[in-house]
Each structure stands twice: as C-alpha cells, then as structure tokens.
Amino acid sequence: MAESGVKDPIRVVITGAAGQIAYSLIHQISSGDVFGKDQPIILHLLDITPMMGVLSGLVMEINDCSFPLIKDVVTTDSEQTAFTDVDVALFVGAMPRKEGMERKDLLTANVKIFKSQGLALEKFAKKTVKIIVVGNPANTNCFILAHYAQSIPRENFSCLTRLDHNRAKAQIASRLKVSPDAVKNVTIWGNHSSTQFPDVRSAKVTVNGVETAVFEAVKDDAWLKGDFVSTVQKRGAAVIAARKLSSAMSAAKAICDHMRDWWNGTKDNEWVSMGVISDGSYGVEKGLVFSYPVQIKNGSYSVVQGLAMDDWAQDLIEKTQKELVEEKNDAVKATSSE
Ligand SMILES: NC(=O)c1ccc[n+]([C@@H]2O[C@H](COP(=O)([O-])OP(=O)(O)OC[C@H]3O[C@@H](n4cnc5c(N)ncnc54)[C@H](O)[C@@H]3O)[C@@H](O)[C@H]2O)c1
Ligand SMILES: O=C(O)C[C@H](O)C(=O)O
Structure with a gap:
C-alpha cells in the first residue's frame, strides 16, 4: 500500500490473451470483479507472434473501456516479459479441442x-504468484508447469475445475427450480475430463428458506447417481x-x-x-493435480x-485418479523427449 492509502498495482498475466476465453476474462478482471474495486492492475497479455496484431486491437478496446483500475497493459510474445514480477498468472493459452476429441487428445x-x-515462471515470476491453469488437459498441464x-x-x-463445479450447481438448481446460489458444497473430484466425479452427497440446498441435503430435496437417487x-x-x-467452439464466457x-x-x-x-x-488426501497419489473440495x-x-x-464414490475417485496417472506418464514422456 502506498502512503496515500491507494493500493500498489498488482501484475496479472493472461496467456492466450488473443483467444476467446481471454476476451471475456479481461473485461471482468479489469472491472474490479476479482481483486476488488480498489485494486489497481497492470495487465500482461501473452500470445504467440502471429497474434500480436490482434493484441494491439485488444489494447485499443481496453483503452476505450476507460477502466480506472488498469494502470498499464503490456502485450508481448516473450515469456520473459510476460512473467516478470507477476502476482497472478492465468494460463489460458493452449489449443482447444474440437468436436469428437477428448481433452487428453x-x-x-x-x-x-x-x-x-x-x-x-521459475526464472521471472514472484515466488508468491498465484497460478490457475485453464488450457487443456488442465490438470496435467498444471502438473508439468509445477x-x-x-x-x-x-x-x-491450481487448475480450473470451477466451471464443472458451477455446472453441477446449475443442474441441481434447475432441477429444484431454485437459484444456483441456493446450492452449496458440491464437489468436483479428480480430473477436468469426462472421468471427473461431480458429487452432491454432502451438498445442501435452501428451498423456501429451509436448508436440506440435496439428495433429500431431489428425491431421485437414480438421477443424482446417473x-x-x-x-x-x-x-x-x-x-x-452446439457452438462449434469450446465454452468461453462460462470458463x-x-x-x-x-x-x-x-x-x-x-x-x-x-x-x-x-x-x-x-x-x-482421500488416498490420492501425492503430487497429482487433483480436484478437491477446498x-x-x-x-x-x-x-x-x-x-x-x-x-460408489471410491470407485469413481479411483477411475479419475487412474486417468490422471496415465496422463501424467504420457506428459512426462512428451516433455522429456525434447
Ligand atoms: N479448464 C477449463 O474449465 C476450460 C474451460 C474452457 C476452455 N479450456 C481450455 O482453455 C484453452 C483456451 O481456450 P480458448 O477457447 O480461449 O482457445 P482459443 O483458441 O480461442 O485461444 C487460445 C489462445 O492461446 C494462444 N496460444 C497458443 N499457444 C500459445 C503459447 N505458447 N503462448 C501463449 N499463447 C498461446 C493462441 O494463439 C490463442 O490466441 C483451451 O485449451 C481450452 O480447451 C479449459
Ligand atoms: O470441454 C472442453 O474441451 C472445453 C472446456 O474444458 C469445457 O469444459 O468446456
């Protein structure tokens, strides 16, 4: 905090800044929706060299938004420039999957x-940097990054499984015709993949002012487990x-x-x-990047x-863990053979 009581700016890097997720993300971060309405920000936007023209247009738009919290925008294709002294690193840049692919492809x-x-990151970022990996396969990319x-x-x-968490809340809310914020304590276990385990065994929902277990409120175990x-x-x-593009606004x-x-x-x-x-925790191999309730x-x-x-739960956790171990082994092979 500077003497004036105004906070010092934090440096936030977004990789894949010219892509579709970043286009929604930059607006929310710059508006103060994440770090607070009193937290100035210096944006570092990284993408590959052919996207530098697109980034220059994005900077025009950021300027035209007149965000009071944005103190500077650094656009770059250099990892050194992108990661130097960053406080927060959002790793979005990566190829998205197309129809018919699994994320591990x-x-x-x-x-x-x-x-x-x-x-x-090791060389240039602050040691306190908080990291989210979004690019898929997110858990295994995070494993390699770390x-x-x-x-x-x-x-x-960390890697992003909050989208799955939000999806689980939305499904329960729609089934019970309540607002998603009436649903709490869902858990996504494991991989951000089709083996993930969305678990509502401990989740609660407030219906007409009364908090109840989701299983009790839904009264359809076959649906909740199927x-x-x-x-x-x-x-x-x-x-x-449906979109012919992967989710971006919700991500x-x-x-x-x-x-x-x-x-x-x-x-x-x-x-x-x-x-x-x-x-x-919960018997999962130490060191794997695994989604947990936190x-x-x-x-x-x-x-x-x-x-x-x-x-039932144990089997699902073991299945998603097994996939993560396989992905980890493939990733280690792919990165050590260079
Ligand atoms: N974890 C999740 O919940 C979740 C949700 C949605 C999407 N995703 C993943 O996020 C990633 C990005 O999705 P998108 O829709 O924004 O894709 P996109 O193709 O629109 O954008 C990706 C951007 O990354 C850039 N890029 C590629 N290689 C790069 C590198 N080495 N350094 C910096 N930038 C690089 C590309 O040039 C592009 O601008 C995909 O892998 C997608 O599968 C994850
Ligand atoms: O499914 C994808 O490939 C994109 C993203 O991970 C998602 O969950 O929407």
Missing part, C-alpha cells in the same frame, strides 16, 4: 507449452457440439470465481472445487477432510 501439443512456460517451476511453493499452483453425473462430465463436449466466469475466492476467502461453512497438488482463508486453501466415502 491435446496433451502432446499442449504440455510442451507448459514446460516452456514453467521454466520462464514440475518445471520447483522454486514456487506447491500450494501456489444422468446428473454424466451431464456434468460431458457438458464441455455438449457446448462444443471466464469460472476463472474469476476461482481467483476471487482464492484472493478473498470462501464463506463460512462453504467449500469450492479447485484442482490442486495432492497431499495424499476452503480458503487469508489467501491459503485447505482440503476439506473427513467427507464420507462409500464404494
């Missing part, structure tokens, strides 16, 4: 980006099939929700889902412990 092309950016940036604390790395799970698992593919909103909660904390007795480096206080998250497990 992007692995060979995209993990190489994360190796290179991990090495740059692997090549060893001096940054492990708890500073179509609900597969709808959330396959929602990204459904958006691609940008989820990135903002994830970072706002990480920056400001979660509400009392509530949790959110974040892909984080596993400490072995609570956040003073800028630090902790994994919610002691949630009940049964055979």
